Amino acid sequence: MITITSIQIREHYHLIHGMMKQLHLSEKSFFLKTADWESIAASYMQHVMEMQETCNGTCLLAYADATPAGFIFAYLEEADESRIEDYTGNTLYVSDGYVDNKFRRKGIYRMMNGELERIYVETGVRRIVRYTLANNQRMQQFLASENYEPVRLVYEKWLTPDGKKPVQLFPPRAE
Secondary structure, eight states, rough: EEEEEOOOOGHHHHHHHHHHHHHHHHHHHHHHOOOHHHHHHHHHHHHHHHHHHHTTTEEEEEEEEEEEEEEEEEEEEOOOTTTSOOOSSOOEEEEEEEEOGGGGSHHHHHHHHHHHHHHHHHHOOEEEEEEOOOOOHHHHHHHTTTTTOOOOOOOOOOOOOSSSSSSSSSSSOOO
């Protein structure tokens, strides 16, 4: 049985820290320039706690029976003058989400995402943004199945001191 509960990250710090670490390791397998978790853990955890507390953030924790199985975290972004869209309401930014390997392919992430959307639709939010890596095909397929559409592409170039050899960003493709 899957249950989803809204939690305060600060009160479940060690649990969310551990899941964030696993999420980070997963991201590192997709993107070689991902920093080592140990070098950013304290500041990143402080950031998500601040966003939860100051930007109407929500962290949902999924349990499979009584075992923590995954989480999803999002917060409201303030509208500013840099937007080009005609939407002027609050935008929900889905920052992080993770399901432990032993609980994947059971619809847990989909359930957490649906609950997160329900919570914010009730508050009047009509726009949700999220980022995923260009080579994370599974997440892209999930987002498409949930009617998310790619709107902008971010192109990156990492410069080397000599300016000649490009920095490898993604692991080699398996053939």
